[in-house]
Amino acid sequence: MTSSSTRADRLVPTALIALTLVPALGGAVRLADLAGGEATPESARFFAAPLPVVLHIVSAVLYCLVGAFQFAPGFRRRNPGRHRALGRVLVPAGLVMGLSGLWMTLFYPYPEGDGDLLAAFRLVFGAATVLAIVLGLTAIRRRDVVRHRAWMIRGYAIAQGAGTQALVTSAWVVLVGPAAGLTRTLLLGAGWVINVAVAEWLVRRRRSGSARTAGVTGRRSGAPQEVGRRF
Ligand code: HEM
Numbered sequence: 001m002t003s004s005s006t007r008a009d010r011l012v013p014t015a016l017i018a019l020t021l022v023p024a025l026g027g028a029v030r031l032a033d034l035a036g037g038e039a040t041p042e043s044a045r046f047f048a049a050p051l052p053v054v055l056h057i058v059s060a061v062l063y064c065l066v067g068a069f070q071f072a073p074g075f076r077r078r079n080p081g082r083h084r085a086l087g088r089v090l091v092p093a094g095l096v097m098g099l100s101g102l103w104m105t106l107f108y109p110y111p112e113g114d115g116d117l118l119a120a121f122r123l124v125f126g127a128a129t130v131l132a133i134v135l136g137l138t139a140i141r142r143r144d145v146v147r148h149r150a151w152m153i154r155g156y157a158i159a160q161g162a163g164t165q166a167l168v169t170s171a172w173v174v175l176v177g178p179a180a181g182l183t184r185t186l187l188l189g190a191g192w193v194i195n196v197a198v199a200e201w202l203v204r205r206r207r208s209g210s211a212r213t214a215g216v217t218g219r220r221s222g223a224p225q226e227v228g229r230r231f
Helices: 002-036 044-048 050-070 073-078 080-107 116-141 145-159 161-175 181-216
Strands: none
Touching: 002 044, 002 050, 002 073, 002 161, 044 050, 050 073, 050 080, 050 145, 050 161, 073 080, 080 116, 080 145, 116 145, 116 181, 145 161, 145 181, 161 181
């Protein structure tokens, strides 16, 4: 039990950080280009209005990298104070990430190959991340740990859609061929859908586990036991 939870403590953040590496690298390249490069037709929108993309990259990379540790079970249990302190940094970072993504979707001109469907995906999933983080925060302020966990998993999973999109698109390029236009849009959408499905599976798996534990120990299942439950 202890060794499997120690293994999970290492594996969960390592896997989540690995998933962030490709978009984080893309972000570093974009920031370096904005700092010292010249605008091209491909990057003109970023040079014309750099603030949202800079805020987006910095907050998204911080949220995904540091957020990875919040999901290591032993870290939360052993360091509840640190989990709370990181949460106070991660909530604003996640909100800035989502809101700046929405801002760019609404106000940047579409780059070549992007269209209304991709914009719709970005609006839906960007708004869903913001909503999930707000619901996760309001849940913990009511000391409802079960709902806090569920909403924070959902919000983080949508953010990590950026990493899954890189994996899905790379696999497509290697196995099938170039990904442009509608194909690229559907692959980006698939990255978000996969992560939402995994998040729902994790949320439901834990809920059914809790219900079984409550049954075995003879406790009534329901809000009073769930509220304030240990992480
Ligand atoms: C809710 C999730 C997210 C939404 C809705 C979103 C949305 C967007 C939008 C609309 C753009 C501008 C696209 C363009 O005009 O080409 C963008 C750019 C970018 N995003 Fe996100 N994003 C999200 C999460 C993330 C995450 C988690 C990361 C990294 C860990 C990330 C990294 C980037 C980078 C590096 C760019 C600049 C792309 C470039 O240089 O061409 N995003 N994002």
